[in-house]
Amino acid sequence: MTELRGPVRIVGTGLIGTSIGLALARLGVVVEVVDADPDNALMAERIGAGTRLVQLEPQLVVVAVPPDHVGAVITEQLEQTDAVVTDAASVKGKPLADAKALTAASGRTADLARYVGSHPMAGSERNGPLAGRADLFEGATWAITPHETSDPDATELVRRLAEACGARTVELSVPDHDLAVARVSHLPQLMSSLAAGTLVDAPAEHLELSGQGVRDVTRIAAGDPGLWTQIVAANSPALSGLLEQIRDELDRLLIALSKEETDDEVTAVLRRGVSGAVRVPGKHGTPHIELVTVLVTIPDRPGQLARLFADAAASGANVEDLRIDHSPGRPVGEVELAVKPASVDQLVEVLTERGWVVHR
Ligand SMILES: NC(=O)C1=CN([C@@H]2O[C@H](COP(=O)(O)OP(=O)(O)OC[C@H]3O[C@@H](n4cnc5c(N)ncnc54)[C@H](O)[C@@H]3O)[C@@H](O)[C@H]2O)C=CC1
Numbered sequence: 001m002t003e004l005r006g007p008v009r010i011v012g013t014g015l016i017g018t019s020i021g022l023a024l025a026r027l028g029v030v031v032e033v034v035d036a037d038p039d040n041a042l043m044a045e046r047i048g049a050g051t052r053l054v055q056l057e058p059q060l061v062v063v064a065v066p067p068d069h070v071g072a073v074i075t076e077q078l079e080q081t082d083a084v085v086t087d088a089a090s091v092k093g094k095p096l097a098d099a100k101a102l103t104a105a106s107g108r109t110a111d112l113a114r115y116v117g118s119h120p121m122a123g124s125e126r127n128g129p130l131a132g133r134a135d136l137f138e139g140a141t142w143a144i145t146p147h148e149t150s151d152p153d154a155t156e157l158v159r160r161l162a163e164a165c166g167a168r169t170v171e172l173s174v175p176d177h178d179l180a181v182a183r184v185s186h187l188p189q190l191m192s193s194l195a196a197g198t199l200v201d202a203p204a205e206h207l208e209l210s211g212q213g214v215r216d217v218t219r220i221a222a223g224d225p226g227l228w229t230q231i232v233a234a235n236s237p238a239l240s241g242l243l244e245q246i247r248d249e250l251d252r253l254l255i256a257l258s259k260e261e262t263d264d265e266v267t268a269v270l271r272r273g274v275s276g277a278v279r280v281p282g283k284h285g286t287p288h289i290e291l292v293t294v295l296v297t298i299p300d301r302p303g304q305l306a307r308l309f310a311d312a313a314a315s316g317a318n319v320e321d322l323r324i325d326h327s328p329g330r331p332v333g334e335v336e337l338a339v340k341p342a343s344v345d346q347l348v349e350v351l352t353e354r355g356w357v358v359h360r
């Protein structure tokens with residue numbers, strides 16, 4: 001009963017809906033794509049995320065529309081089908097409250113047993129079907145958020161959906177989910193936007209000094225302001241608490257900076273940051289592991305990265321993470337390889353032997 005057999009109907013074929021469609025279609029699941037914007041549904045179909053008209057009843061409906069519309073679309077799909085319905089919205093409290101109000105108004109509260117919320121914790125700052133990727137959720141975490149009356153079989157089917165997309169699932173209550181994402185997703189988005197916003201009036205020659213740090217901090221600021229306004233507004237209670245905490249710390253920092261002796265307070269802020277940053281789990285949801293980074297200078301010529309990886313592999317080191325800092329106009333780039341401490345000596349030795357310029 002809980003096997004994911006399909007058909008799966010995807011309502012909303014933007015970045016997330018198209019990526020889910022591509023992942024399922026790859027496994028041979030029949031996918032139907034629906035979108036309020038016919039061009040987006042057509043584009044999703046053309047790139048292989050599903051078909052616009054599937055004559056069969058869906059087993060599962062995935063609602064991947066912006067948060068403000070999710071509750072209404074969930075309700076509509078519960079009414080029109082006998083399928084299990086899930087959604088992918090970045091916030092779970094508001095869609096559930098909207099769906100409860102709408103199903104109560106039409107006397108169909110019992111339908112909600114077939115609804116189980118979910119949230120894939122992967123995406124990008126891009127939107128629309130063309131940004132979709134079959135491997136977007138590979139190795140990512142996917143939150144499953146059953147509510148009080150969700151049917152356990154429905155919850156299991158939604159878990160199967162996440163697993164079919166290559167994700168690992170975590171089950172959370174709706175309020176817990178919203179608190180968690182306020183910390184790990186919505187606050188970082190606002191901090192990135194605030195930092196990037198200070199660059200709007202910066203002179204071009206200041207921006208020329210930009211390195212990897214500012215790129216890292218501002219990457220997600222490029223996210224769609226329309227979507228993020230809906231996410232932030234829907235999660236305002238959880239976010240307000242965190243923003244008040246940041247405001248208090250900013251006030252303390254400003255007072256410290258206005259004094260002659262600022263070092264202790266500034267160091268305290270920076271130390272707290274180090275302690276928080278190491279708590280962020282590593283890739284594939286595994287606990288954070290201590291890694292050592294090795295910086296390699298790489299000539300800007302075709303084939304150099306492939307040669308570097310082959311040489312790194314020859315040393316026996318497994319590259320756990322990778323960053324390429326390549327400023328346009330420079331004849332060389334820097335590649336940062338992160339490896340386990342036990343393999344770093346051998347890596348540096350082999351790379352140096354083979355002519356690479358390596359810094360630790
Ligand atoms: N962007 C991201 O990185 C992530 C987004 N999400 C969530 O996934 C959902 C979709 O986000 P994206 O794919 O990024 O947005 P998107 O803007 O790329 O796609 C949204 C799609 O929904 C369609 N749509 C809007 N209202 C509709 C309606 N009433 N009925 C049918 N189609 C409708 C739009 O035409 C568009 O094609 C949102 O709820 C978002 O919170 C979840 C994880 C990551």
Ligand SMILES: O=C(O)C(=O)Cc1ccc(O)cc1
Nearest residue numbers: 090120121122123124125220
């Ligand atoms: O771009 C990134 O790194 C993200 O983290 C994307 C993202 C955006 C919204 C979500 O609800 C979940 C993930």
